Amino acid sequence: MRFFLLVALAAVSVSATSVSAGFFDKMQNFANPDSKESKIFSGASQLLSSSQEIDYKTERYIGESLALEGLQRFGNPVKNESLQRYVNLVGTAVAGNSKRATIPYQFAVLDSPVQNAFAVPGGVIFISRALVSILDDEAELAAVLAHEVGHVSAKHALKSTQRAQFFQGVGTITAASLKGNKGKQFASAIGDMQMVLFDKGLDKTMEFEADLAAMETTYRTGYDPSAMIRVLEKLQKLEASSKDKKGSWFSTHPPLAERIARLKSQLRKYPDYAIMTSVQGRFGKNVKLNK
Ligand SMILES: [Zn+2]
Numbered sequence: 244m245r246f247f248l249l250v251a252l253a254a255v256s257v258s259a260t261s262v263s264a265g266f267f268d269k270m271q272n273f274a275n276p277d278s279k280e281s282k283i284f285s286g287a288s289q290l291l292s293s294s295q296e297i298d299y300k301t302e303r304y305i306g307e308s309l310a311l312e313g314l315q316r317f318g319n320p321v322k323n324e325s326l327q328r329y330v331n332l333v334g335t336a337v338a339g340n341s342k343r344a345t346i347p348y349q350f351a352v353l354d355s356p357v358q359n360a361f362a363v364p365g366g367v368i369f370i371s372r373a374l375v376s377i378l379d380d381e382a383e384l385a386a387v388l389a390h391e392v393g394h395v396s397a398k399h400a401l402k403s404t405q406r407a408q409f410f411q412g413v414g415t416i417t418a419a420s421l422k423g424n425k426g427k428q429f430a431s432a433i434g435d436m437q438m439v440l441f442d443k444g445l446d447k448t449m450e451f452e453a454d455l456a457a458m459e460t461t462y463r464t465g466y467d468p469s470a471m472i473r474v475l476e477k478l479q480k481l482e483a484s485s486k487d488k489k490g491s492w493f494s495t496h497p498p499l500a501e502r503i504a505r506l507k508s509q510l511r512k513y514p515d516y517a518i519m520t521s522v523q524g525r526f527g528k529n530v531k532l533n534k
Pocket of ligand 1: 390450453496
């Protein structure tokens with residue numbers, strides 16, 4: 244069954260890219276405050292309620308606005324269509340086996356020299372060119388993407404803001420009230436999420452949760468679940484020799500030694516992991532980046 248899923252990957256690739264292309268067009272429009280998309284984004288906040296549960300549409304708009312900030316900080320998508328299509332193929336496969344398989348996910352490789360990956364609410368996931376370039380096979384790529392899918396499916400970014408009470412007491416927002424305090428509060432919630440996602444990092448428990456989700460999801464998709472450990476070990480080596488850790492998976496995530504130890508203790512849940520696939524050939528064919 245698992246191997247069947249890998250074979251079936253080819254079928255989803257076309258739809259994944261077309262959705263992704265549409266999103267990038269739309270992202271350009273977000274930059275323009277008079278665009279339809281920006282207005283929809285302001286309007287989306289009307290959907291917020293005092294229950295603090297936001298619907299998918301709102302979550303997605305919040306996420307796309309954070310995604311734009313991410314592009315500004317880390318760089319635009321790498322102009323390599325076959326690479327982007329391939330990353331979407333692998334990402335869509337793991338997302339389909341995640342705990343939240345029903346929302347649309349988009350993946351993009353950003354032209355950044357810093358090893359990092361991040362996810363915004365709603366399912367947009369970025370991985371840096373530098374992080375892709377240290378990977379050796381498809382299972383490792385799947386593991387990083389599945390870790391980020393884990394953050395999206397557990398709504399970690401949104402939860403960290405709710406915990407900071409940014410959404411509390413917001414009540415029902417109307418377009419008019421957005422101009423006043425509520426609008427400011429909403430904007431500061433976005434600002435808070437930016438800080439969490441790009442500078443401070445999510446809390447440790449959430450990161451460990453995403454690591455475990457990555458292992459489980461890659462395994463369910465048919466990949467060797469120990470790939471996540473291999474990725475972290477590579478980063479650990481790099482960390483030892485790297486002076487500038489700002490903005491990387493080193494600075495926004497818990498200590499790598501702790502993450503590796505936790506994942507190793509979970510490997511016994513997958514006694515057949517050694518015979519699971521890593522798909523080196525296809526990875527090498529599609530990912531040609533300077534190491
Ligand atoms: Zn993470």
